[in-house]
Amino acid sequence: MLLYNIGIKLYSLFIHFAALFNNKAKLWVTGRKNIAFVRIESCIWFHFASLGEFEQGRPILEAMRSLHSGKKIVITFFSPSGYEIRKNTPLADYVYYLPLDTAQKARKFIDAINPEIIIFTKYEYWFHFFNEAHKRKIPLYIVSGIFRSGQVFFKWYGSFNRKILSLVSHFFLQDETSVQLLQGIGVTNTSVSGDTRFDRVWANAQNPKVLPLIEEFKNGHKLFIAGSTWPQDETLLAKLVSQYPDWKFIFAPHEIPEEKINNLVAMLPEGKAIRFSQFSEVKGERLKAKGEANQSLTSNLQSLIIDNIGMLSSLYAYADIAYIGGGFGVGIHNTLEAAAFGLPVIFGPNYQKFNEAKELIFIKAGFSISNETELKDIVDTLVSDDIFYNATRKKVFNYVKENVGATEMIMKYIDK
Template identity: 65%
Template sequence: MLLLYNLGVRFYFILIIIASFFNKKAKLWANGRKNTNYRQFSKSAWFHFASLGEYEQGLPVLIAYRERYPHTKIIITFFSPSGFEIRKNTSYADAVYYLPLDTASNARKFIDAIDPAIAVFTKYEYWYHFFSELHDREIPLYIISGIFRSDQVFFKWYGGLHRKMLGFVTRFFVQDDNSKHLLQSIGISYVSVSGDTRFDRVWANAQNPKSFPAISEFIQGKKTFIGGSTWPEDEPLLAKLAVDHPDWKFIFAPHEIKEEKIHRLIELLPPNSSIRYSQLTASEVGSHHSPQTLIIDNIGMLSSLYQYGQIAYIGGGFGVGIHNTLEAAAFGLPVIFGPNYDKFKEAKDLIALQIGFSISYVSELKKTFDFLTEDELRYQSIRKKIGEYIKEHTGATEMIMGYLTSD
């Protein structure tokens, strides 16, 4: 099985190299791993994140660790360019790298260089050679905010190698009881149900969000619908909703801000009804005839943008899965999203509590919007329940740090 794993890793690398000739993200992935000279460290703390979402998820633990051990050097690695390119200059780390390809020689070389005293991986990503090398050197390895499903390879008859990877982990901090029971079913008992560190992250952000005066001026006191991390599959539905409700302001923060994506979104909206954030001027936002729709054409605003809204739509649910619903929920906003949410525990929680809503068609979106706006008492009750849900699920960081600092 290890032979097949090694062949699979190399085959994946070859596919990325081929794709890099015509795909920007693949090119960044490949070039970022070329001729990297790793700085030498001693007894560092290594935090790995698959991408930007996992970085935001694990950031509360990273910050807490930095505060607890201010003299320890922190190394961050990313698998994806969407994490590395945005956070490569973060002040929370002493060095940020792409995770090298998972081979035995790469694992030895990288771990020799950074010399970690501890390794922390967030949510998922299990790499045989890195995990094995850490285990052989008796370096503690922790998985935080982990979540497991019965359909994953670890729990299949052919998942022996992947179960062996799990055996290299010192302790799992998982999001729910189901994950703990699944791990116990394959003989892994070093598991703590800590919850999801994202709750700590979004709660802290909601208490002290960034302020955007231009957004306040654009809204002009009107109720505002925010589409966060929207994809092309989401946007036609939201555009129709905007047409039906000219008394509301709409803010779109697309997942991708390429020019062709922005232009496509603008074309879905009525002529002269939208403006890009980069084009806002004092005269336009203060005008009685200011546009109905604002399109955010930069990265980094969304987590604080929800403070200006009453309802949020979270994109990605018509693709591989929804983006972060908790950022909006932390501000008390009811959240709507597409049908592909089964892999996201928080989305299922929100639906079960009737404070989150999944839609598949524009008619369902309109019906949900009406449900949330026709009864003010009902709307305020939903907002209260959302706030209680977020607050009740904070505390994962404190629990995890209790283990990390005691071992």
């Protein structure tokens, strides 16, 4: 435990130093300063590492909100990318940054909110918070958990980390492999419920938002959407834009600072790319003009860059092919949002930590590429072979549909 506590202190020092020149780190630090936790008689506490985990756990959150409307709900986030976007969510009564995991802060926080149950999504195992809940006999659940053999829990030096796992009341796991790994270290309070992300993306696809500006931009053309992209992805995709002049392209970068948006615009064919915010403003002005001038603007554009957060999951409803970014970095982003609409999904080589990506590849409905040539080859095939394209879409759609149901299983267990 001593090394763990030292590590927490060192992390705090590092993040405070990084806050001097990194905006995300600055938000992390300032968001945790002088938090006045509201004292609550009792609540249901949900914790999410970031925005992705919030969307993953959202079906459970919505079910709890619906079935236990009289209960207060508290949400905590570790990352600014979750907190800053969802701090005003109507699904919670209180939203906070998770305090740093020290024994004193854990006691203070749990004293304030008095949780009846605690639900963590996918991962993040904080010893002092877990230990405090365990001492107070507060049920603590992990939902959509997943484990890999290379993790520290399964190493000879991971005894302290295994101790953290022993403080969890029940693990709702994504797959049987995770069950076997945990059983191998003596953790048996597990069940395979699947991944709640399937429930979330399926619900979203059944009731997609209508986006008139996207319909106007598409204008009857085939549409390629690149979601959660990084510069490495965009370098490859920019060349694809020139190779498919009859297609429309939408880029939704993972990060949207001014400099990165400008760099992306500069990569694309000159005069044929526009930001969503600019497109929205121009369309608003031209609606006052004649329809002919309005149509001319849409026809001349080929690429639209989304310079806001929150639209991506609805954009896929208008797409014909999707590319998911992150595969040339630490790992791909959410393929399921696109798959729920039956879209063939393409992504980079770093996908091994994501079950759904491996399963999509196995059923030949997802495609990993490592370079420009491989990207063009798979897009050429999808575009030119209607039989292959339609069969791929059917396989993707059925894959998502068949994996829905984790929320119901988890809720039955927790409510019992």
